[in-house]
Amino acid sequence: MKIFPKTLLIVVSIAVIPLLIALLIAYSIAEKTLTEHILRELEAIAHIQEHRVEDGILRLKERLDLVRSRVPALVAIERFYETGEKAQQDIAISALAGAKAAIDEIKIISILSMNGRVVASTDSALHDKDFSKEEFFVSGSHGYYLDSFAFSNTGEVVMNLACPVEYQGRRLGVLVIESSPDAITALTRDYTGLGKTGEALLARKNKDGNVLYITPLRFDRDAALKRTVPWGKAAKPIVQALLKQESVLEDELDYRGEHVFAATRHIKETDWGLVVKMDRAEVFNPLEQMRYLFISLVVVTAILVVLVAFLVSGKVVKPIVQLSSVAGKISEGDLLLRAEVTSGDEIGELQQYFNKMTDDLTAANAFLDQKVKDRTAELFEVNRSLILEVQERMEAERKLLHDEARLKVLLDIAQFRSKDIQEMLDFTLHEVIRLSRSRIGYIYFYDEQKQEFTLNSWSKDVMTQCLVMEKKTCYELGKTGIWGEAVRQRKPIMLNDFPASHSLKKGYPEGHVPLLKYLTVPVFREDRIVAVVAVANKETDYTEDDVKELTIIMDAVWQIVERQEAERELARYATALERSNKELEQFAYVASHDLQEPLRKIASFTELLSSRYRGKLLDEKADTFMEFIVDGARRMQRLINDLLTFSRVMTQGREFTKTDCNLVLSKVLQDLDLSIRENNAAISCGTLPVVIADQTQMAQLFQNLIGNAIKYHGEDQPRVEISAELKGQDWQFSITDNGIGIAQEFYDRIFVLFQRLHAKTEYTGTGIGLAVCKKIVERHRGKIWVESAPGRGSTFFFTIPASMSSERQT
Numbered sequence: 001m002k003i004f005p006k007t008l009l010i011v012v013s014i015a016v017i018p019l020l021i022a023l024l025i026a027y028s029i030a031e032k033t034l035t036e037h038i039l040r041e042l043e044a045i046a047h048i049q050e051h052r053v054e055d056g057i058l059r060l061k062e063r064l065d066l067v068r069s070r071v072p073a074l075v076a077i078e079r080f081y082e083t084g085e086k087a088q089q090d091i092a093i094s095a096l097a098g099a100k101a102a103i104d105e106i107k108i109i110s111i112l113s114m115n116g117r118v119v120a121s122t123d124s125a126l127h128d129k130d131f132s133k134e135e136f137f138v139s140g141s142h143g144y145y146l147d148s149f150a151f152s153n154t155g156e157v158v159m160n161l162a163c164p165v166e167y168q169g170r171r172l173g174v175l176v177i178e179s180s181p182d183a184i185t186a187l188t189r190d191y192t193g194l195g196k197t198g199e200a201l202l203a204r205k206n207k208d209g210n211v212l213y214i215t216p217l218r219f220d221r222d223a224a225l226k227r228t229v230p231w232g233k234a235a236k237p238i239v240q241a242l243l244k245q246e247s248v249l250e251d252e253l254d255y256r257g258e259h260v261f262a263a264t265r266h267i268k269e270t271d272w273g274l275v276v277k278m279d280r281a282e283v284f285n286p287l288e289q290m291r292y293l294f295i296s297l298v299v300v301t302a303i304l305v306v307l308v309a310f311l312v313s314g315k316v317v318k319p320i321v322q323l324s325s326v327a328g329k330i331s332e333g334d335l336l337l338r339a340e341v342t343s344g345d346e347i348g349e350l351q352q353y354f355n356k357m358t359d360d361l362t363a364a365n366a367f368l369d370q371k372v373k374d375r376t377a378e379l380f381e382v383n384r385s386l387i388l389e390v391q392e393r394m395e396a397e398r399k400l401l402h403d404e405a406r407l408k409v410l411l412d413i414a415q416f417r418s419k420d421i422q423e424m425l426d427f428t429l430h431e432v433i434r435l436s437r438s439r440i441g442y443i444y445f446y447d448e449q450k451q452e453f454t455l456n457s458w459s460k461d462v463m464t465q466c467l468v469m470e471k472k473t474c475y476e477l478g479k480t481g482i483w484g485e486a487v488r489q490r491k492p493i494m495l496n497d498f499p500a501s502h503s504l505k506k507g508y509p510e511g512h513v514p515l516l517k518y519l520t521v522p523v524f525r526e527d528r529i530v531a532v533v534a535v536a537n538k539e540t541d542y543t544e545d546d547v548k549e550l551t552i553i554m555d556a557v558w559q560i561v562e563r564q565e566a567e568r569e570l571a572r573y574a575t576a577l578e579r580s581n582k583e584l585e586q587f588a589y590v591a592s593h594d595l596q597e598p599l600r601k602i603a604s605f606t607e608l609l610s611s612r613y614r615g616k617l618l619d620e621k622a623d624t625f626m627e628f629i630v631d632g633a634r635r636m637q638r639l640i641n642d643l644l645t646f647s648r649v650m651t652q653g654r655e656f657t658k659t660d661c662n663l664v665l666s667k668v669l670q671d672l673d674l675s676i677r678e679n680n681a682a683i684s685c686g687t688l689p690v691v692i693a694d695q696t697q698m699a700q701l702f703q704n705l706i707g708n709a710i711k712y713h714g715e716d717q718p719r720v721e722i723s724a725e726l727k728g729q730d731w732q733f734s735i736t737d738n739g740i741g742i743a744q745e746f747y748d749r750i751f752v753l754f755q756r757l758h759a760k761t762e763y764t765g766t767g768i769g770l771a772v773c774k775k776i777v778e779r780h781r782g783k784i785w786v787e788s789a790p791g792r793g794s795t796f797f798f799t800i801p802a803s804m805s806s807e808r809q810t
């Protein structure tokens, strides 16, 4: 809903609704008050009327009493009864006439005899008339009878009042007075306090049990004694009154069917019902007017309020509506619009603030626009540099990929296992062509001395496409065309427009694969050119990158080629060496084994000769010579034994088993016991590990090293220490002595077979012991070395891989 109708509605609601409520409350209070008032009023009137009726009845009674106390008439009647004299009757009649004249309302006075016949009457027409059947006679014989409304001869409503007549204790008959009913009915004509519709009415039940109105009604003047209503259909107020219920009724229908307020009374004396009533319409007439007044008030107020609201909200709302429309247009983007400042009040202020806000908004917008422009420019710049960066990265990536590809090629070449160089270079050429995106290529060996090219490798395409009849594989440098330039100029040659004329071109033979782009690079080893490689017919131009790439790859390939050559050579040597070693070992074994026997014979027979024939057969010299022979043979035996031991290290080595070095050592020390005691050597050893080894050879190893440590002692008492420690993957054993020591230059020599540092006269020995040790250690995949200084003792170290050991035993 728009603000204007909303404001209007609110203002009207605020103004009219409370008024409406106030008026409704006032109306209901008025209605209630009026109802209470009228009911009180009717009650009061009913009370008065009741008294008046009762008063009227009293007066009727008094009237009867007044007449029946007229003694002359009574006397005349008595006498008439006694005498039957007409004169007496006349006296009585005139006496009655006198009574009648005294009271206006009395119309006829009659005295009826005990049998109901008129004895004397002011109306001569009634003379001797028989009323014995009439109710007023029957009831009047017993007491006052007042309830006898009837029509007179003239058709008027009259009352027949009756009561018994006595004189001096004698019953004379019944006095009947036909009287005007005014004493009763007059009161019903009194409408004081009852407005235009109010009235008091009397009714009684007739013989049939129906309701009979006995007084004229305000709206039915002829109703008296004529209007009968069946009991069931009678108006409720009169029925209530006849039922002796005295109360007030707020809203009941009367005999006309109108809504009335009523008060009911019951007249005991005559058993009449009295109703005092008044139309609700009349009672509420002022209220009705008040209602119209109220409604008019509300309507007028509403109209006024609407008018005022219209005016006020027009003043207040119009600028707001205008402001809203301006705001709407501004929100659509028209920032130049401004609200019109219509007043100096808060709305005016609001319009001013709004305009200020719009100004600020325009300024902020402009600022933002500028910001956005600046930022866009910045972003554009960033974007541009990002694109550049991306391009650079892509280029770098491409290069990286290319480098990777090149690396892969190098790796592939390095890992390429081939029987000969030819195969290797074929593979290289293939990869080089692929990497440089060329179509064809070749590799030529070059011999600098002969100045000759020998074809090594042609790309397959060239072979299939080349239709030269005699394909040469050997070229002299002097006869080559442009492709020899790489050698002549000792630098790469690049031609990206091969078909163009070139001074260096000699043309190629008929049928040669047509060349479009061409690149050839010399391969240098140190300063020598050893080959040339060429690629051709790349789709795009060759660049320095291609040159670099080709150079790098070929350089690397050549290194690999050379290394592989060297490896092959080495392998050849190694195989030859192994074979000769084996042969040597075999020979040493066989020789030493086979030599033992004859040597033993020489030694034993020479000893025999010496012992049998010493001083007998030969001279002293011959004895000395024989001693020499025996000594030589003994030494030779030792030598051969040692040699045999050496050769057995490899040929007769045992399986590796779990070997507790502590046990091995204690066995060795037992064997060396004599030597230890002779030399007074002090041996100390730490805990040694359990290793997987050849137990016998381990014993041999310890024996040789400890034996040497004791043998090569100095002046001091020999002290030998044996220990082991875990170093990385290996157990490192050490045998330290305080002996004569070894100069550093002999560290390696002493492990070579037959190498000794002393004359046999100084220290006995064959120079095989350490060579045996080396062989044993190497068989166990360990190392042996010495650290020493002359005069300061030596330490011999050897390692046994720990993977060959089990847990250390303590």
Ligand code: ADP
Binding pocket: 708, 709, 710, 712, 737, 739, 740, 741, 742, 750, 755, 756, 757, 758, 764, 765, 766, 767, 768, 769, 770, 771, 794
């Ligand atoms: P041999 O002891 O039979 O001469 P070896 O092969 O055992 O032969 O030793 C080679 C040489 O190494 C010895 O001649 C000796 O000069 C030197 N050598 C070995 N062990 C020691 C040691 N513990 N102290 C000093 N020199 C040693």
